[in-house]
Amino acid sequence: MTGRVLVLGGTAEARQLAARLVAAGADVLSSLAGRVADPPLPPGGVRVGGFGGVAGLTAALDGDPRPFAAVVDATHPFAATMTAHAAAAAAATGTPLLRLQRPGWTARPGDDWRWVDTLEQAAAAMTGHRCAFVTTGRQGLAAFAGLAAPCVVRSVDPPAPPLPPRATVVLDRGPFTVAGERALMVAHGVDVVVTKDSGGSMTAAKLTAARELGVPVVLVRRPPLPAGVPVVATVEEALAWLGR
Template identity: 60%
Template sequence: MTAHVLILGGTTEARALATALAARPGLRVTTSLAGRVSAPARLEGEVRVGGFGGADGLGAWLRDARVDALVDATHPFAAAMSTHAAQAAARTGVPMVALRRPGWSAGPGDVWHDARSLPEAAELLPALGHRVFLTTGRLGLGAFAHLTDQHFLVRSVEPPDPPLPPHTEVLLARGPFTPDGERELLRTHRIDVLVTKDSGGAATAAKLGAARELGIPVVVVRRPAAPPGVPSVADVAGVLAWLDGVV
């Protein structure tokens, strides 16, 4: 009997999980992507693109596709999707686990300022610097649009959505990034404050080390709370062990 696993993807870990599961006999693997990236990297197994229509739509899809296990491997800041997934899993009785890479922690020499949201991060900036390296992705940048005294270097994979701050330079790039490259970028653009989401992982962590070395303060937007009642694992191996117990 073939078991069907649905991965809510969009992360490096989701891609690695799809590869691992596709190599296992007796498993059908489908990865769902939101469709926000125009040219996603190739994935093993089946792929669907686009939203489900909230928790009800996802629940219907779980039933219709006869899904046996659901893995939420979305970005740590995809709070709405994670909430809908938890609700759909609870309503349908489909076992669910969240794959969440560990967040970042400040170390010796780091000058970090925590923020609970992008608007709160924007409030901190006037007191911290004037040349801002903004690496929070292409969505939600309107939270900074009222800051007219700062110059922003915005890095994202896809062009950011307006509105943007009036003094903005856009850099389109996809990680992983190197320590040498990040140091050079910060120096070249004369960055004096960095803003990032607590995405975790190694692909984009080099900027934090570069900021530490150059004495640049970092505003870290902390993750939203995870949906209650959903078990969480830190890596692909954790998901595989969990699946062995439910499938």
């Protein structure tokens, strides 16, 4: 790859891509949103914090004296705002843009999955359950603030209020094991799991544990991607695109 590459990161795939590019001698800058207090950092240059909307990202892409030759948006599948900003800024500057997004999860025999479109719909789907295991991340937990039943909320960093009044907060970072997820669900009497369709193996153990325990899973669908942006599912495909 000739020229400077901006990797919009925060995911395992973004870190792997940056490592491969740096090892190949490419000039790489990884950008992290800064929502996690102590994120694992990729090799190469790193910046933390927002760009200041589309205008700020546009200025960064076209910056003098070192404009970017390409952008890879490898942010979380639910980082819809950043993905939209990347598409707009890339179009405004004529910078080639690729979306690197891991595939969503696929149901297996024995899974009881209930699909919804929003966190608010996920909260409504929990009505009648005695204890929910909420693993949607600390952003957006306000959607669950009206829950009367007990729930277990897991997040990497302490979530800010409002929280469900009977929430037990578990601070932990994946990868998680099936045995650990099963033990947590049994200990708290969890009878429904609520999560986003993040995909990947880091947090998939809860789905296996739920299947083994006969616990239903409420899954929030991914937001749509901007039209016209090429999408790949693997780091290898992203490297091939950059090579072209």
